[in-house]
Amino acid sequence: MQKQTLNNPFANIHLPQQFSGQQQVQQQQPQQVQYQQQYQPVQPQQPEQTKEKKKKSKKKYLLLLLLLLLIPLFKGVFIGDNPMPIPGINWDKNQSLGDLTGKSKEEIVAALNEKVQEGMINISMNTNPIFETGTSLGTLMITNSASNRYPQLIEIFTKDDNALVYSGAVDIGNKVEQSTLLVDLPKGDYECIAYFSAINPETGEKLGTAGANIKITVLN
Amino acid sequence: MKTNFKFLSLLLVLSMLLSATPVMAAEGDQTVPVDLTVEAPIFSVTVPIALPITITEQGEILTSDTAAVINNSAGPVVITDIQTKGINGWETVAFGSIDMASAKVNTKNVSLQLIFGDKDTGTIVNTTGANSNDFAGSIRLAKNASLPLLYDAEVPAQTTAYESAQIAEVIFTVGWDE
Numbered sequence: 371m372q373k374q375t376l377n378n379p380f381a382n383i384h385l386p387q388q389f390s391g392q393q394q395v396q397q398q399q400p401q402q403v404q405y406q407q408q409y410q411p412v413q414p415q416q417p418e419q420t421k422e423k424k425k426k427s428k429k430k431y432l433l434l435l436l437l438l439l440l441i442p443l444f445k446g447v448f449i450g451d452n453p454m455p456i457p458g459i460n461w462d463k464n465q466s467l468g469d470l471t472g473k474s475k476e477e478i479v480a481a482l483n484e485k486v487q488e489g490m491i492n493i494s495m496n497t498n499p500i501f502e503t504g505t506s507l508g509t510l511m512i513t514n515s516a517s518n519r520y521p522q523l524i525e526i527f528t529k530d531d532n533a534l535v536y537s538g539a540v541d542i543g544n545k546v547e548q549s550t551l552l553v554d555l556p557k558g559d560y561e562c563i564a565y566f567s568a569i570n571p572e573t574g575e576k577l578g579t580a581g582a583n584i585k586i587t588v589l590n
Numbered sequence: 591m592k593t594n595f596k597f598l599s600l601l602l603v604l605s606m607l608l609s610a611t612p613v614m615a616a617e618g619d620q621t622v623p624v625d626l627t628v629e630a631p632i633f634s635v636t637v638p639i640a641l642p643i644t645i646t647e648q649g650e651i652l653t654s655d656t657a658a659v660i661n662n663s664a665g666p667v668v669i670t671d672i673q674t675k676g677i678n679g680w681e682t683v684a685f686g687s688i689d690m691a692s693a694k695v696n697t698k699n700v701s702l703q704l705i706f707g708d709k710d711t712g713t714i715v716n717t718t719g720a721n722s723n724d725f726a727g728s729i730r731l732a733k734n735a736s737l738p739l740l741y742d743a744e745v746p747a748q749t750t751a752y753e754s755a756q757i758a759e760v761i762f763t764v765g766w767d768e
Contacts, residue, residue, distance in 0.1 A: 472647055482642045482654040485754075489640030492662070497633045497766060511630060563763060568639055578639020583670060583765030 489578055492518055493566040497584045504554035504588050509547070510536070516543040520568035520577060526584070529561045535586070539569065551586075560586040634662040635731075635764045641702075642754070643743045649690070657739040659706070659762065661731040668728040671763035674702055675721035680757040682723075685716035685744065693746035700758050705740040712738075730767055 453461045473481075494513040501508035514522045519542070526536035535553045540546055564584050567576040637659050644652045661667050676682045676698075685701040693699075704715040706729050715725040731737050745757075 475646070475650075475652065478644050478646065478652050479655065482644060482652065483656040485640055485642040486638055486654040486657045489638055489642075490636055491639050492634060492636045493764075494632065494634040494662075496630045498630070509630065513634075515634075565761075578759070579761050580635075580637045580639060581671070581761060581763035582633065582635070583763060 488519060489568075491520070491522070491566065491568050491578065491580055493522075493564075493580050493582055495524070495564060495582065495584065497582065498587060499584065500587045500589065501551065501555070502588075503590045504551060504556060507548040507550055508586070510549050512538075512540055512546040512549075514540040514542055514544055518542055518568070521571055523567045523569050523574075523576070524564055525567070526562050526564045526586070529563060535560070535562065536564075555586065555588045557588050557590050560588070562586055631664040632662070633664070633667075633766070635667055636660040636662060637762045637764070638739065641741050641760055643745065645745055645748065649747050651690075651743055651745060653741050653743060655740060657741065659731060659737045659739055659764075661733060661735050661737075663733065663766075666730060666732050666735075666767040667764050668730050668767045669706075669762055670728055670765050671761075672704070672715055672723060672725040673721075673761040673763075674717050674723045674758065676700060676758045678756055681720055682717045682758055683720075684718050685742075688744040688746060690744060690746070695747045696749055697746040698757070699746065701744040702758065702760070703742040704760070705742075706737055708738075709740050712740075728767075 453465075455461075492515040494515060496509055496511035499508045499510045512524055521539055521541045523539045524536065525534060527534055533553060535551050535555065536549070537552060538546060538549060562584050564582045565579050566582065567579040569576055638657045641657060642654060646652060659669065674682055680698045680700055683699045683701050685703045688699060688701055702717045702723075706713040706715070713727075713729050715723050717723045729737070
């Protein structure tokens with residue numbers, strides 16, 4: 371009996387290679403190879419490739435820098451001390467960066483404290499000078515301490531009638547042990563105020579004054 | 591001879607007795623004087639003659655915080671008087687009377703407040719008007735004492751920048767605490 375070939379409906383249908391058994395086997399091999407290749411360690415880049423990369427990154431940075439420099443151009447002015455020239459605009463050459471904030475509070479107070487120290491005055495004298503007579507020398511004992519900064523003008527006024535009975539200037543570090551009055555005062559006790567004024571050594575201008583209560587005694 | 595000798599002896603005894611009389615008569619209270627010699631005492635006080643003020647560019651008033659009155663005298667002293675007056679065209683006004691926010695610019699008025707001692711408990715002296723203030727007592731400083739002096743001021747804003755322009759003066763008068 372002859373074998374009859376069964377009517378194979380798929381006889382003329384050729385499967386794509388990827389689905390053929392043998393070829394699948396064959397393809398597995400390259401896949402396996404590829405699989406292995408994926409996990410092989412990365413080979414280090416060649417020196418030429420590194421240089422290329424560096425050059426490229428340098429160019430990028432230069433380009434970025436150039437862009438940054440060009441931005442103010444579009445704004446019309448440079449950030450800094452040198453403005454870009456603009457037609458019709460005359461930039462003041464004396465300008466500089468920043469605003470006018472001046473000294474801090476602490477700096478100002480420190481300067482004020484220094485001025486106060488410079489303006490301190492020591493006043494010293496005998497608060498009961500005695501004169502033998504209205505025209506004789508009396509024990510004033512005025513001292514302009516060496517710690518003072520300015521010469522002193524001492525003026526003594528009587529309290530009751532505000533009469534000037536003594537006036538004299540004393541230099542720094544000097545003293546007046548005895549001196550005479552401007553007025554021949556009669557015998558008695560006189561309540562007075564002695565004003566000590568620090569004076570400008572060049573102009574004689576009074577810079578500040580302090581007073582001391584004293585009593586002048588004229589014995590005869 | 592013997593009589594003369596006896597007479598001389600008697601005379602000698604009598605003179606001894608007479609010379610001893612003050613000692614023999616020293617009975618009862620004795621007064622021993624204590625002599626005191628006083629040299630002219632040192633009167634020496636250090637006071638500030640400048641109370642600088644700065645108006646900052648923001649219009650804030652700043653003053654010194656190191657001013658003081660120092661007693662270097664042989665005993666305690668007192669501040670018996672304080673004079674405050676405007677000078678060079680300026681006038682002192684009552685402290686607290688200048689509204690710094692609305693006072694007209696360039697007005698030449700200044701008010702002062704002085705605080706002797708602690709800023710919370712010390713003696714306060716305020717200007718009260720033209721060349722006057724409310725100091726009415728005495729401020730005592732013990733021997734070798736240093737009394738801090740804080741001060742405040744009110745000055746309207748000024749459009750002209752000044753450098754150390756004198757606008758007011760303060761005169762302290764001191765004396766012995768007696």
